[in-house]
Amino acid sequence: MRKLFDETKINHLLLPNRLVRSATWEGMCEADGRPTKKLAACYANLARGGVGLIITGYAFIRPDGRQLPGQMGIHTDSFAAEMRALTETVHREGGKVCLQLVHVGGQTSSKTIGRQPVAPSAIKVEQFPEEAAELSVKEIGEIAAQFGEGARRAKEYGFNAVQLHASHGYLINQFLSPLTNRRSDAYGGSIENRCRFLLEAYWRVRKAVGSEFPVLVKLNGDDNLAGGLSLDDAITAARALDEEGIDAIEVSGGTPASGDRTPVRQGIDSREQEAYNLPLAYRIKQAVSCPVMVVGGLRSFEIVEGIIRREEADYVAMARPFIREPALAKRWAGGDESHARCISCNGCFKPGLKSGGIYCVVDRIEQESKRVSL
Template structure:
């Protein structure tokens, strides 16, 4: 019997995706010094396209070179990048694969090494030890808000011209849109703040601008937090409210995630028995969301078996399975699953056993980033590569910079 994982799916605009597997965004950091995608990035996406994934969502593509999330981001803010984007689209859309560009602005969640200054809805810095990695932000002006909205639209238009089949607006994980949505970070008194209707205005206007600068048949997704998992942050109730409004606007897909740099829900979710059984971190929320909206939903995070993915789809709480780290190790995982060569994905937690190093919280990200770079060079991955060697290799190459927090999932 054919698995639902490999059923196609047709969006309301008539675009059909060949299966229900989505590669969620990961931080590749494979742009060059001119913020352009490189041959390694083309090679990486061709590998994933050949591996059978139905939809590939890129890692962060920034809308403004003055607002980088981290070094070596790709930036789509000028038409001079079009030839590079066209080549990326050519490689990433092979094998009848959907290719969506994730668009983002970091707001205050941009490393000091990447930007000269940072803006945010309100001039509120990060709390705790994490704050030392970031600038104290200034409050973004109204005129700048309008400019940022236009930039999102322009970057999306470049993606469409280049041959990408859609874009994803990054509204999660504590970046600028997520900051606007959060009452903890957005304490404005104008039309861009206040209650959830005011705080979501920035996201809605970005969606509208992208739709204006692209077309009705161009797919637009939003990555949205189920919650921030922080006191006085964005809540599940607000997330569902925003999702309803996005449905009214005509959004094509919602990808559910959660947390920010300041608070990751993953470790807490892993401890829950329901998560261990059902695998996915955000299934409980997805079930609530499915009763409130009829937008196609993708849940990303935690899936480690064919049965887990199929059961999640059979629950009707979601339409797509999002995978990140498994595809960093097994780029042809969809083919392996379909042929029943691999029904379980074993990904051990990456630890050295040295508490001071493990407590830094960056080993997993460094390790998976090195696997992505192997694929980008045309090499095979090393699933059993020792974590301590990965750490020493990165330390030798980057020095103390690796002690900064980085992203494993965009």
């Protein structure tokens, strides 16, 4: 019987358990995307806390693929020293770290990147701050190549794996979605054509890192949006990736335009609200042979452990609970199986915009109150 704290492998990467810190933007890099000692310390803290695999916040593969302040960049060789220092810090603590690669496409603004954003089609939809410019076939090929260059750098700098971000309304997801992909050429129309850019980016990444280096993907099982990517089309994309040798698929869902079914839902205060992407992940797991991770609202040890025991997914991924409790994995492994302390308020993201890095504001308030009372 599978257990949460089994030792496993993804490709040649040995992991101590099935708990994954899912990618989240930390806001801890310099304005140009250069990682800081603060970010390295954040990952080291997670490694000490016992999580099996740390997936970094999304790293832009070229400047016009950037979205938020303090976002990491993997678009240049000039960050090599800081990147190597980051991975060495994690490895000294016994951790494994995977770099997430992204281009956000139309989900950025000209104010942020200094030019009109690009997307599969020249459209303005709810999730885009402004109308995007349609990418040419030549530009599509260039961006796919830059995913490969980002992966090359990640391997050279000591990261243990890379993950393509194909979820949450970013560029790869924009190609997959018929809502944002209105093209009539080889990259639009049928789901097979809408998968083309995802597969080309994957092929470039695989060529850059070789067959023995783990390459993962974060894939929406459903955009939870009228006219967006459906589960059936997501299964087609997952099967195509599986056939091409992807090493693991992390299943998420939703975009910023998905109302109350976005990727980071608030107010998860009952078990019924947890694991909201599990039905999607389970359907995809049934369709592929590679390992499947599920992310989304996981808070209770019993639910997390049950998912693994029943083989509904191979790994469970969390982000916000590890912001409040970096040592949650160690706590659960040590026998304290009480509920994660995260209350799903999303307050942790606000300091990333104003204070140079995310943190749990609820925990900070509690700690300050204790100091005052002393």
